[in-house]
Amino acid sequence: MRMLKAPMLTAMALLGAVALAAPAARAAGDEIHLPATGFSSDGIFGTFDRASVQRGFQVYREVCASCHSMNLLSYRNLRDIGLTEEQVRAVAADVQVPDGPNDEGQMFERPGRPSDRFRRPFANAAAARAANNGALPPDLSVIAKAREGGPRYLHALLTGYADPPAGFVLGEGMHYNRYFPGHQIAMAPPLNPDQVEFADHTPATVDQMARDVALFLHWTAEPELEQRRQMGIKIVLFLGVLGVLVYGVKRRIWADLH
Amino acid sequence: MSIGLHNSEFKNPVIRWVDSRLPLFTMMQKEYGTFPTPRNFNYFWNFGALAIVSLMIMILTGVFLSMNYTAHTGYAFDSVERIMRDVNYGWLLRYVHANGASMFFIVVYIHIWRGMYYGSYKAPRELLWMLGVVIFLLMMATAFMGYVLPWGQMSFWGATVITNLFSAFPLVGGHIVTWLWGGFSVDNPTLNRFFSLHYLLPFVIAGVVFLHIAALHVTGSNNPLGIDPKGPQDTIPFHPYYTSKDSVGLMVYFIVFAVLVFFVPNMLGHADNYIPANPMVTPTHIVPEWYFLPYYAILRAVPDKLGGVLLMFGSIALLFVLPWLDGSPVRSMRFRPLSRIAFLLFTVNFFVLLYVGGKPAEEPFVTISRFSTAYYFAYFLVILPLLGRIERPLPLPESIARAVLPRGGGPIRMAATAKPMEKA
Numbered sequence: 001m002r003m004l005k006a007p008m009l010t011a012m013a014l015l016g017a018v019a020l021a022a023p024a025a026r027a028a029g030d031e032i033h034l035p036a037t038g039f040s041s042d043g044i045f046g047t048f049d050r051a052s053v054q055r056g057f058q059v060y061r062e063v064c065a066s067c068h069s070m071n072l073l074s075y076r077n078l079r080d081i082g083l084t085e086e087q088v089r090a091v092a093a094d095v096q097v098p099d100g101p102n103d104e105g106q107m108f109e110r111p112g113r114p115s116d117r118f119r120r121p122f123a124n125a126a127a128a129r130a131a132n133n134g135a136l137p138p139d140l141s142v143i144a145k146a147r148e149g150g151p152r153y154l155h156a157l158l159t160g161y162a163d164p165p166a167g168f169v170l171g172e173g174m175h176y177n178r179y180f181p182g183h184q185i186a187m188a189p190p191l192n193p194d195q196v197e198f199a200d201h202t203p204a205t206v207d208q209m210a211r212d213v214a215l216f217l218h219w220t221a222e223p224e225l226e227q228r229r230q231m232g233i234k235i236v237l238f239l240g241v242l243g244v245l246v247y248g249v250k251r252r253i254w255a256d257l258h
Numbered sequence: 259m260s261i262g263l264h265n266s267e268f269k270n271p272v273i274r275w276v277d278s279r280l281p282l283f284t285m286m287q288k289e290y291g292t293f294p295t296p297r298n299f300n301y302f303w304n305f306g307a308l309a310i311v312s313l314m315i316m317i318l319t320g321v322f323l324s325m326n327y328t329a330h331t332g333y334a335f336d337s338v339e340r341i342m343r344d345v346n347y348g349w350l351l352r353y354v355h356a357n358g359a360s361m362f363f364i365v366v367y368i369h370i371w372r373g374m375y376y377g378s379y380k381a382p383r384e385l386l387w388m389l390g391v392v393i394f395l396l397m398m399a400t401a402f403m404g405y406v407l408p409w410g411q412m413s414f415w416g417a418t419v420i421t422n423l424f425s426a427f428p429l430v431g432g433h434i435v436t437w438l439w440g441g442f443s444v445d446n447p448t449l450n451r452f453f454s455l456h457y458l459l460p461f462v463i464a465g466v467v468f469l470h471i472a473a474l475h476v477t478g479s480n481n482p483l484g485i486d487p488k489g490p491q492d493t494i495p496f497h498p499y500y501t502s503k504d505s506v507g508l509m510v511y512f513i514v515f516a517v518l519v520f521f522v523p524n525m526l527g528h529a530d531n532y533i534p535a536n537p538m539v540t541p542t543h544i545v546p547e548w549y550f551l552p553y554y555a556i557l558r559a560v561p562d563k564l565g566g567v568l569l570m571f572g573s574i575a576l577l578f579v580l581p582w583l584d585g586s587p588v589r590s591m592r593f594r595p596l597s598r599i600a601f602l603l604f605t606v607n608f609f610v611l612l613y614v615g616g617k618p619a620e621e622p623f624v625t626i627s628r629f630s631t632a633y634y635f636a637y638f639l640v641i642l643p644l645l646g647r648i649e650r651p652l653p654l655p656e657s658i659a660r661a662v663l664p665r666g667g668g669p670i671r672m673a674a675t676a677k678p679m680e681k682a
């Protein structure tokens with residue numbers, strides 16, 4: 001039945017066209033091309049390289065956390081990237097978190113617990129601005145989903161500082177960055193060589209730290225990613241097999257018509 | 259058989275007991291079991307069933323999402339992320355709901371396209387068609403308000419831009435906008451009412467879908483040839499033939515859906531919506547969801563705000579009167595060589611509108627959007643009415659069976675009510 005195939009193909013073509021048109025439709029403005037950095041989380045079989053994510057967490061904790069909050073994460077979430085129970089407790093206990101009121105009605109501070117949210121560096125946005133020349137360091141919890149290019153963009157941003165080209169007028173307290181939209185960013189280059197010391201002796205180059213923290217931020221934005229993809233592969237395979245069976249049944253049923 | 263009971267044909271005593279008092283089983287058997295359906299449907303006839311499945315998926319996931327969602331400007335964004343992180347399979351619920359809206363629109367766009375190509379909007383299915391357009395409008399309203407709920411940057415600014423359109427109306431415009439907002443800007447009252455309406459409207463849609471299908475079961479389905487079934491040799495029972503055929507389409511639908519949800523859940527969304535709403539920062543490009551882009555393009559095609567708004571609403575209003583714009587008695591475009599070309603161009607043009615709708619309002623996109631808008635309206639208001647008069651359609655087949663069966667299905671057994679062949 002040739003007649004039945006043509007509409008099927010047309011329908012598929014329409015579906016495809018929508019899928020292509022939609023993302024293409026949003027790219028606009030002056031194009032900035034990101035370098036094609038590879039990450040362990042790429043592709044449909046990609047996962048988070050635990051060693052790299054853990055190093056990335058260390059970079060976040062020792063460098064970025066002084067300015068950027070991570071409101072959607074709790075210390076307990078760190079178990080998912082392979083920290084042991086003791087390590088999680090130790091990381092949490094390392095900070096003082098506000099709590100209360102106690103029986104006397106007083107607020108107090110206590111060491112953090114795994115159930116606490118990551119401690120925020122500033123009490124509020126105004127305090128954050130005051131400490132950063134008027135600029136607000138965004139919360140980083142979902143930053144990888146909030147920027148086109150995800151971890152690739154984050155790595156490019158962190159390694160993209162350079163001297164401004166001749167004639168480029170840089171604002172007061174601003175820094176030139178090749179990948180930031182508009183090329184002027186209020187964040188000073190946060191990474192310097194050997195700023196952190198990795199326990200696994202990975203050399204702490206700017207590129208390495210940027211890769212690791214970008215992957216860490218990809219994990220914080222999409223902690224379900226590995227489970228999602230594993231489930232997806234099984235479900236699509238299952239549906240494929242079922243689809244073939246259903247098509248076979250349909251053929252059998254229709255066979256007696258003519 | 260005592261008086262007052264329905265004479266049920268079911269043997270199972272329990273089913274029989276219920277069916278005699280409330281003939282649901284008899285009705286299902288009649289409408290979905292033996293229902294005589296043209297034997298020549300192609301796979302485009304899957305999309306009505308797929309639309310129903312989409313609606314059910316949206317309602318189901320939506321109800322569970324609502325259990326954990328907080329409709330407050332201070333909490334909405336985080337509550338959605340909490341669903342993704344702390345609710346068991348919450349990420350699945352949310353991604354199915356978000357991508358389900360896209361699937362729903364893909365399916366309904368193809369469903370509408372099918373109706374336009376095969377002339378399903380023509381007599382006697384005009385009311386059926388108009389109910390479909392009502393569904394389409396309700397879907398747009400529902401999807402628009404749903405997109406506001408996660409309270410990201412695009413939620414906020416999309417809501418601001420779209421509600422502001424009403425300010426274009428002279429005199430009352432400003433009041434309408436304030437009334438819609440429940441205040442003087444998009445804020446907490448707006449979010450609250452949008453949530454309430456977003457929960458309500460899908461059930462209204464379900465009601466209209468019921469009417470849509472009730473009307474369908476009065477007129478019966480159209481088919482790719484666009485000619486009426488002449489007798490039993492032209493139809494087959496809905497079950498098992500079309501239940502099995504719809505199942506094939508359903509599998510393809512589920513596979514496409516699964517690929518979106520599990521591998522590229524954010525592909526059809528906009529990254530900016532993962533930035534919490536901020537009334538002080540306007541995103542560089544405010545773009546609506548992809549399924550609104552063609553209408554957004556029409557809106558921006560004219561330099562005048564009121565003109566743009568009227569054109570945009572007009573572009574959908576035209577669908578309501580389509581049955582009366584197209585005067586040709588031939589339904590299927592297969593037999594209308596000129597209209598067929600005009601309509602395929604209309605289809606391509608729709609994608610062009612979709613594309614330019616997502617582009618910034620600058621050249622060459624503005625000029626393209628003007629030409630495309632012109633063609634969109636010309637198709638309905640000039641080309642179709644004109645072709646209805648001057649076009650010479652190809653000869654229509656004698657009957658469905660004659661056209662699709664290898665030996666023509668034997669001699670034509672005329673049904674008692676069959677009308678003479680409508681040849682133009």
Ligand code: HEM
Pocket residue numbers: 302303304305306307309310313366369370373378379383386387389390391393394463467470471474478479480481577
């Ligand atoms: C929630 C959305 C919708 C649902 C659930 C729905 C459902 C259905 C179903 C189940 C059928 C019968 C199966 C089929 O012919 O594919 C049908 C037929 C039809 N629908 Fe819809 N529909 C929806 C939206 C629309 C819209 C938006 C339009 C047009 C603007 C439309 C126009 C029609 C027409 C004209 C028919 C009769 C077509 C024929 O038999 O040739 N529908 N619909």
